[in-house]
Structures are given as structure tokens and as C-alpha cells.
Amino acid sequence: MRTKLAWLLRRRTLLLAAALVLAVGAGAAWSLLQATVLTIAVAPRDGTEPELIKAYADALDAGGEGIRFRILSFDDVRESAAALQDGRADLAVVRPDVLLPTNGLTLAILRDQAMIIASPDPGAIRTFPKLSGKRLGIAAHRDADFSLLQTILGYYGLALEADTGGGPARDRAVRLVRVEQEAVAAAFRERRIDAFVSIIAPSAPKALALVGAVRSAARTGRVEFVAVEDDGAVIERFPKLQSVTVPGGLFGGDPKLPADDVKTVGASYRLMARASLSRAVAADVTQQLFEKRTAAARATEAAEYVQAPAYDTTAAATSARIPIHPGAIDYFEREQHGFVDRYGDTLYLLGALAGGLVSVLAWIRQRLAGLRRERIDEIMDRLIDVIGLARGTGDRLELDRLSAEIDALAADTVRYAREREPDPRTMSAVSIAIETARATLQDARRRTGSP
Numbered sequence: 001m002r003t004k005l006a007w008l009l010r011r012r013t014l015l016l017a018a019a020l021v022l023a024v025g026a027g028a029a030w031s032l033l034q035a036t037v038l039t040i041a042v043a044p045r046d047g048t049e050p051e052l053i054k055a056y057a058d059a060l061d062a063g064g065e066g067i068r069f070r071i072l073s074f075d076d077v078r079e080s081a082a083a084l085q086d087g088r089a090d091l092a093v094v095r096p097d098v099l100l101p102t103n104g105l106t107l108a109i110l111r112d113q114a115m116i117i118a119s120p121d122p123g124a125i126r127t128f129p130k131l132s133g134k135r136l137g138i139a140a141h142r143d144a145d146f147s148l149l150q151t152i153l154g155y156y157g158l159a160l161e162a163d164t165g166g167g168p169a170r171d172r173a174v175r176l177v178r179v180e181q182e183a184v185a186a187a188f189r190e191r192r193i194d195a196f197v198s199i200i201a202p203s204a205p206k207a208l209a210l211v212g213a214v215r216s217a218a219r220t221g222r223v224e225f226v227a228v229e230d231d232g233a234v235i236e237r238f239p240k241l242q243s244v245t246v247p248g249g250l251f252g253g254d255p256k257l258p259a260d261d262v263k264t265v266g267a268s269y270r271l272m273a274r275a276s277l278s279r280a281v282a283a284d285v286t287q288q289l290f291e292k293r294t295a296a297a298r299a300t301e302a303a304e305y306v307q308a309p310a311y312d313t314t315a316a317a318t319s320a321r322i323p324i325h326p327g328a329i330d331y332f333e334r335e336q337h338g339f340v341d342r343y344g345d346t347l348y349l350l351g352a353l354a355g356g357l358v359s360v361l362a363w364i365r366q367r368l369a370g371l372r373r374e375r376i377d378e379i380m381d382r383l384i385d386v387i388g389l390a391r392g393t394g395d396r397l398e399l400d401r402l403s404a405e406i407d408a409l410a411a412d413t414v415r416y417a418r419e420r421e422p423d424p425r426t427m428s429a430v431s432i433a434i435e436t437a438r439a440t441l442q443d444a445r446r447r448t449g450s451p
Helices: 002-009 011-033 049-063 077-085 143-155 181-189 205-216 231-237 279-291 293-297 301-305 314-319 326-332 339-392 396-419 424-448
Strands: 036-042 067-073 091-094 104-120 135-138 159-161 173-178 195-200 223-225 242-246 262-274
Touching: 036 049, 036 077, 036 279, 049 067, 049 279, 049 293, 049 301, 067 279, 077 091, 077 104, 077 262, 091 104, 104 143, 104 205, 104 242, 104 279, 104 301, 104 326, 143 159, 143 195, 143 231, 143 262, 181 195, 181 205, 195 205, 205 223, 231 242, 231 262, 262 279, 279 293, 279 326, 293 301, 339 396, 339 424, 396 424
Parallel strands: 036 067, 036 091, 135 173, 135 195, 159 173
Antiparallel strands: 091 262, 104 195, 104 223, 104 262, 242 262
């Protein structure tokens, strides 16, 4: 074993071990500093979200940030939510009223949508009951929007019926009529529709254009909006929806349109993270969403609508029906953790492992040094024995064997001297013992007449 482990005593070996420890530490530090790549599920393909997330991903790449996105595209928000639910994604664009993942927590609101139902005066359709028997125009819509409209109409005891191209809808029913956006004003003038509905971000340019088209069909230039007056009860009944207030004057100031705030309901497109995502990473993602908003807005105006979810207290945020990720709250409340806070435990563990490895190597070195010293003692003892044997024998073969053994012991001594810095007194004693053994052997040969 001494021969096999003797290489551990060499200075080069110890330096190599120290370099290995440093390399392991450097590798661990490099790993900690690498960008975290998160898979994000994005939908719907025909919405604004794919372009928005792509703009953020490009901004993160350009800025060399510690967070990067790998995008998975889906046709529908139900699919993107399912990707988060089953672990295929770390983040996802989610519309809670369509599918709310059980493991999803909100980071930010990408856009709020409100159900806006407008009609030109003198239609005077101001409440949902007034929609009974009316024809409601709608542009291209998604299944989720249709489901939302059906839910709210059902709350007021109204049903949707298909467009048959005939007269007004039956009582307690609303006929849904497909109208292209650019034909909205004409549809009102031709009396094909009585009101128009859109589920849209109220401040979006398309919303302004739609309300402008309704206004152009009004003889008085006024527009009436259908309000959800008991919005609190509706949200209590359907908690995945949200209350939205369209502020007075949003669509124009002369005359003010709407004249007063309009209460309605809507849904939100949210960026959600899996609940198991660390608070530090979630806080970093949330921070980048707002710090890179200006850069993302150069690519798409959708970035202008990204906002923080509203909450009153931290307890309310984490216990809400659609809770907020604790990491996002850390960012909103400026309680993000620094490098040492995040990686302190890991750094401590690496330091402890490195210290332990160094201690083990030092112990091995010390132990093997002791073994080598024992070997020198054995060589000395054996040389003394050889001297005694040489004095007591006259056998030529025995003398030859002792001579070969002295040479082997001398070779061991040379190897020991090359592998470490020996004690001069010890080496001097060994040299004297070797010379004495050889001199004794020569005397024995002369005494027996051996060559």
C-alpha cells in the first residue's frame, strides 16, 4: 500500500489536488452565475401575447440578463395553462376564466379586458335587461370571449340565439350577429344590429376605433354603454372574472364619452408561474417585466398594458382566489434578496466541502509521511540485521543475496530522498549504515576467499 499511495506525498500531486479544489469552486460559482432559462407557454397565437413575450425575450437576450425565456407556442390559452399545470412550462400566459392551473401563481397582468357593450343613441340600451329581444353585433371572437358573454347574459336570465337573418330576437334572448369591425357603423345604419359587444382592453386603439364607429352611427353623436351595476355580486358568483371600470371620458372629451364611469366585468391575461418556482427567480422575472417594458414597447404596444396585480396587503395577495406569487410580492414591496441571501447556503456548503477536502488531503499526506518515516526506520533496522548476518556467514550464495538486498535498500533510500525533503541527520545515518553493511560484506568475502 505504501508504494501505491506514495504518489500522494509528491508536491505536484498536492498542488494538483489544490487546483482541483479551486476548479470545483470556480465551476460552482460559474454555474450560479449562469442565466436561468425558463420555459414559457404562450397563447393564443392570434393574440397580442406571442409578440409581447417575444419582445421581452429579445430584450432579455440583448441586455445579457440572468433570466432568459424559451417559448412554447399554443393555439389557445387553455393549452398554455395546461402546459403549466402538467410541468411542461415554468411560466405561462393564462386566462383564469378559461382554465386556472392549480399550481399557478400570478406574476403580472399582461392585459385587462372589459366587456364593452355600446349602442348609438337613441337606442338607450343601458342595462342588461334592455338587451332582451335585441340583436347584438360581435366581431371575430374567441371561444373564451363567447363563454364570458354567455355567462353574464345567463346571470341576467338572458339566452343567446344564433343569427337567422330575420327580425328581432325572441323575448329573453339576445341574437348574436357576426359583423366585421370595419362594417360596424353600416350595420347600425342598416338596422341589422341594435348594440355591439367587444371584449377588449378599454384603452386599446381597437376599442377606441370600435366606439368611434358606434358614435358615427348616432344621430346625436352620443353613445350609450351597458353597465354591470351589480358587478360585486357577479364577481362573487364568478370569482375568476374581475370587475372593470371604464373611466368617464376615456373615448373622448367633447362631449365626454362615456359621460360617467361605467362598471362592467371582464377577464385578464396573466403571466403565471408554477408555485414551486423559487421566490428569487420569480422576483427576478417580475422585475424584468417592468424594467424591460420600455424596450419591449418598441416592438409592440402591448407592453404598455402590463401592470402589477392589485392587492391591499401581503396576506390578501397570497390568499386571494387568484393568488400572487410570493416572489412577485417581494419585488412589489422591494424585499428582493441579494446574492449572499440567495446563494449563502450553497456557498457555505461549497466552502465546507472544500475545507473538508483540504483537511482529508492534509491528513492523508501526514499519514503517508509517517508511513515513509516508518519505511526509513525499517531500512535502518534491516541494514543492521544484514551487518550481523554478513559477519556470521561464509556462504558465497548467502553473501551474494545480502549484497543484492543492500542494493535494493539503497535504491529505496534514493527514492525516498527524491520524493520528499528528508531529515539530513536521518539520511546521514542511513548512508553510514549502507556503507558499513557493504564494508562488512567485503570483509566477509575476503575472509572466505570469495571474489
